[in-house]
Amino acid sequence: MLATASKPHGGALVERILPAARARKLLERDIPRVEPPLEVSLDAEKICIGAYSPLTGFQGAGAVASILRRMELPGGLPWSIPIVFPWREDYPEAGEVLLTHGGAPFAIFHVKERFRLDPGRVAQAVYGTRDPQHPNVADLLSYGNRYAAGPVELLRRLPAAYGDTELSPRETRREFQKRGWETVVGYQTRNPPHRAHEYLQRCALELVDGLLVHPVVGKLKEGDWPARAIVRGYQRMMDALYPRERVLLSTLSIAMRYAGPKAAVHLAIVRKNYGCTHFIVGRDIAGVGRYYGPYDAHRIFEGLDLGIIPLRFREAFHCRGCGTTATDRTCGHPPEQRVEFSGTQIRAWLRSGQPVPPEAMRPEVVEVLREEMASPGP
Template sequence: MSDFSWDAHGGTLVNLVVDEERAQVLKDLSQGIPSLTLNGRQLADLELILNGAFSPLRGFMTSADYESVLDRMRLQDGTLWPLPICLDVTEAEARGLEPGQSVALRDAEGFMVAVLHIQDIWPADKEREAEIVYGTTDTAHPGVDTLLHQSGTHYVGGTLEGVQLPLHYAFKRLRHTPPELRTLFRKLGWRRIVGFQTRNPLHRAQFEMTLRAMDQAKANLLLHPVARRARPGDIDYYTRIRCYQAVSRYYPPNMMLLSLLPLAMRMAGPKEALLHAIIRKNYGCTHFIVGRDHASPGKRPDGTSFYPPEGAMELATDLQEELGIGILPFEEMVYVMEEDAYMPASEVPPDTTVRSLALDDFHRRLREGKRVPEWFTFPEVIEELQRGYPPRHKQGFTIFCTGLSGAGKSTIARILYARFLEMGGRPVTLLDGDIVRRNLSSELGFSKEHRDINVRRIGFVASEITKNRGIAICAPIAPYAATRRQIRRLIENYGGFVEVHVATPLEVCESRDRKGLYAKARAGLIKGFTGIDDPYEPPEAPEVTIDTTELTPDEAAQEVLLFLERAGYIK
């Protein structure tokens, strides 16, 4: 491995935040130009472009740079760059924009963060991009799912002028721009810095890895966790940061610095490892740790991996000269019981007892309220995690009943609502389809788009109830699998999600149709009716499946309650 010495605290950084005089000019300009409201993922990209973390980028990529990155992992000028950084917009937004125009970029509250001077607009070929960037079009990959189902149809490229960096209200003293960190390193006299990226709490295996990296590189440590959730099911931001703060005292004094990175991860495996290394070089690091499964999205539903476990280490090591930062590859760290210590798997003495716990298994144990082994992590981490993730019977959860009209969803939901109120202990909310229609979505019609919006609103309200450790009971038709999947991912960030497929056959549902809706749909009087001329996509793996053809409503509700008791949600 090459010995990368300190290079005047890194190379030249891009700084796109303008001075106050120019900022006022841009604010005045914004009164007469279109605006785009950016989501959290887009704001994260924007922040790292503006503050120099994505140097040498000076804006969102144009189609020429985008194509060059896809084809050869390089910008047009030949600079190594592994992933596209693009601003996606809807088709309607794209129709209102044109090259040569400027557009104000705003956050969700309407504050203008930057002005984009448009050079290029083009339609996204999402399937091609997914195949090249992620190596798959499988939506079980969270990056692919975001690209195919949550991103806009077009890209807008051009240069940026920043008015202000996006606002952050929590842990402000732990947030630094690249120039700020470089200045701090100089002040501390740190000449060699090894960067470590993580999206999980720091457990004993990762702690030992960082200590070994510091020793190997003769360097101080920049603990640089991603502040944003990288994928559904990750530990929430506030809990993770408290865990890092709790563990920081285990490091030798004045040898570790904690700073938060506002990165929107793509989970693109080896290619993303290169981006992480470039970012750390821009922040002033001389070395960067790359481990097994770096930036991996986890496994497919069939248990296979999206990327080779060693792929990121191999690619980053091969390109470290061009990256300009030393790569420290680390193999899997395992716990050796006889030594009460973590060490690389290749260094384990013979005839010793080895233990390991995959992070996905750890997350599952945590959410199911199961005991986490003491050898896995620090007691302070366990304490913080238990505050954020109590046992299941104290967590919030959502029961999401889905099925055809007339299947019995609403009746089951009402019975469950009454049973939970009878039990007491947690607040309960019933979000039946008709109730929500009257009180939350009265302006919506019954087009496919409007029905989907209605279901998403139900999911959002249920997520807020779950976050606050209540019980939400939902009973929409919710015919589309992709929408249900997104709602599940949202709610599982905060608690449990129990999908109940009320799988009553269509002919039985029609026989119960007191309003005559099925008859009108078959006569062509109602268009887009689920089960007749609009499809219902059955859940692939619901927690509970009920056919109410031969069951009474009380018996059907009892099936759900039995599952909840077995899963630990109720006692």
């Protein structure tokens, strides 16, 4: 048993990876094949490697109803976003199907239940809106209302979005153990690091043994940075600044759910499964547009026992008076002294070729991003 302080959600790490010989046998059989949308394939893989423990397959009508109504699995464990498989009209009506990615089979889906879902209702309950401009609501509406549920098993891992930095929950747990980390803070991101991100990470590192920087790279929205820019930006910053033995970078390929507070809970549970004991919740984590208040995601953790400790941070800024990064909890200067900056602002500076002040972003990271803008990576 891997001994980190954090137990997987539900108590045991789910692993549903078929041995190579059984996988080969399956492929010899004439099983109908289905190519799901990318975000669904990524979910299938995450179920099988335990990122969504205790789930062992795609969820059915009963589980979805429980999640939408009470934010719980039927057994009472907190769970905020249904993991479901939309079933298109033209898929074969088979009891088991091979799931393919780019035409190549990677998992087997044992269909035990078929059911219907009202996409508008799911959108309202999870994302708080039915607005088709919301990227995840747009996906939901495109699926129609037929779904299938049942266990999945993995034949092979999907290709990584970028590089070889994607560790499974078993692998991150092993790494934490090897390094002797008993407390680990998970950092959710979908951006290259700027100084406010760094500030939260440093504050957290003062409290715990290790930091897992865990950027989501699977499926982001239009306008987000590509995976390579995020990974390279972090690699450069971590090499330049952080003590190597206290930080770990690994990607997480899932579709980003821009569900504000419900996404914060979901992302915290996922990090618990990767072995984290703490989770950084910044301002407007997993938000998009103006659908969520900046601290809605802080409030949702109140009274919720997830088995991972949320570290809630106020928005960080550079203060001329303090001469450093701070928040309204640590700086007493008037607002005129504060220089607020955002990823969007930094991107605008980069795009127009303007200098990016070092108070906003480290020059090392700026250099990587200028290269990435000149020749965008995957």
